[in-house]
Amino acid sequence: MKDRYRICFFMIHPAHYHNAVIKHLLEDDRVDAYAVFYLEQAHDHKEWELQNEHFKKVYYCQKKIDIISGEFYNPDAIRYFIKNSFDMVIISGRMPFTSYVLLKLCKIKGVPYIFSSDLSLMPINGSSISLSECRQWKKYKKIADSSVGLWVPGIASINYWNKIVGNDVSNKIIQGRYLLDKESVIVNGEKKYVRNNIRHELGIGENEFVVLFVGKLIKSRNICGLLQAHELLKSKGVNSRLIIIGDGEDEEIVTKHIEEHGHSVIHIESVAFSELNNYYQASDCYVHPGREPYSLAVVQAVYNKMPVITTCLVGAAYDYIKDHVNGYIIQDGTGERIADALCNVIDGRLDLTEIATISDNIFQKRSAINVANNVIDYVLEKLG
Numbered sequence: 001m002k003d004r005y006r007i008c009f010f011m012i013h014p015a016h017y018h019n020a021v022i023k024h025l026l027e028d029d030r031v032d033a034y035a036v037f038y039l040e041q042a043h044d045h046k047e048w049e050l051q052n053e054h055f056k057k058v059y060y061c062q063k064k065i066d067i068i069s070g071e072f073y074n075p076d077a078i079r080y081f082i083k084n085s086f087d088m089v090i091i092s093g094r095m096p097f098t099s100y101v102l103l104k105l106c107k108i109k110g111v112p113y114i115f116s117s118d119l120s121l122m123p124i125n126g127s128s129i130s131l132s133e134c135r136q137w138k139k140y141k142k143i144a145d146s147s148v149g150l151w152v153p154g155i156a157s158i159n160y161w162n163k164i165v166g167n168d169v170s171n172k173i174i175q176g177r178y179l180l181d182k183e184s185v186i187v188n189g190e191k192k193y194v195r196n197n198i199r200h201e202l203g204i205g206e207n208e209f210v211v212l213f214v215g216k217l218i219k220s221r222n223i224c225g226l227l228q229a230h231e232l233l234k235s236k237g238v239n240s241r242l243i244i245i246g247d248g249e250d251e252e253i254v255t256k257h258i259e260e261h262g263h264s265v266i267h268i269e270s271v272a273f274s275e276l277n278n279y280y281q282a283s284d285c286y287v288h289p290g291r292e293p294y295s296l297a298v299v300q301a302v303y304n305k306m307p308v309i310t311t312c313l314v315g316a317a318y319d320y321i322k323d324h325v326n327g328y329i330i331q332d333g334t335g336e337r338i339a340d341a342l343c344n345v346i347d348g349r350l351d352l353t354e355i356a357t358i359s360d361n362i363f364q365k366r367s368a369i370n371v372a373n374n375v376i377d378y379v380l381e382k383l384g
Contacts, residue, residue, distance in 0.1 A: 228335025
C-alpha cells in the first residue's frame, strides 16, 4: 500500500456546484490529488464570475476540436492523462467524446476509474437526458460495470443507474455531485436588511408575497406554467409579485406577458452569482415549474430556508424537498397545480421552523467537506 495514492479528477469546467468539493479534495493530505478542467470557464454562465486562483494542482486545457454542435474533443485532457501516472481517476460524463476516450485509455492502461454521472446523465422521473442528445445509451451499462464507483448527485440518479444496469448498484454509489456549501453562497448582510433593500429597489411592498424563479428561460423550464399560476393568484386577490431571473429562447414570452398584464412580474436577465442570494432573501417562495436534471436554484432556495414548489421532473427535489413539509413536489407544472401549491404556502400550511430545521440537517449532511471526505474514503477503500 502506498503512502499517498495519486488521483485525478477530469471535469468539464469550474462551477459553483462543485468548486467547494474539488477544493477540499485537492487539499486532502491523505492523497496526492489533481484536477483537469476541459474548459477554464462555462461559456453559457458569464454571470458566475468565477475566480479560480484558489485552486492548486489544476490543469486547464487550452485546445478543443469541435465535432458537432455542443460537442467537442479536447486533446489536452488526453495528453495530460497519457503523460502522467495515476492510481485512480474520476471522469465526468460531460463532454462525452473526450470522456469516452479517457475511459478507453483507462482500460488500456489498467487504471481504475470512478464515473461521475454528471448533469447530462441525470434521469427525470423515469426518462433520461443523454450525454449527447440520446447518443451512446448502449455503452452506459458497460461504463457502470467497468467502473469501480459512480459519483452521482443523489436519489434520482441512483434510481436511474439501477434501471440502466439492471440490478442494484448501491455498493458503487457516492452521493453529492451537485451542492452548495456555506462558503459557496455569499450573504451580503443581515437578512431583513437585504430583504427590505432588494424589495425597495424593485418597488415591491413589504407585505407583498414574492415568488422567485432563477434559471434559463428555455422550453423545458415551463415558464408559461409559472406565469399562468401567477395570474391565477392575482385573480384570487392575492397581493403577489413574481421575480424571474434568467435569459433564453423563451425570454420573449416573459416580455410579452409583462406588456399584456402589467408589472406584477419583474424580469431580470442576469444577476452575478455573488449577488444572487439577495433575491432569495427578498422572496417568500421558490418555484421550479418545469423539468431539469438537477437544479442548483432549488438547492439555493432550500439553503435560504424558504418553501419550495417543484415538479417531480427536477432531480434535486428528491434530495432536498420533503413533500408537504418544506415544500411541495407536484406532478406537473400546470398553472392550476402551481397556484394550488402556492395558496397552501400563503395559507401557512408549512411550518417555517420545521423548514429551517430540515434545511440545516440537509446542509450538514450534504456539505462540501463531508462529500469530499466520502469520495476520498471510497477511493482509499478501493485502492487499499
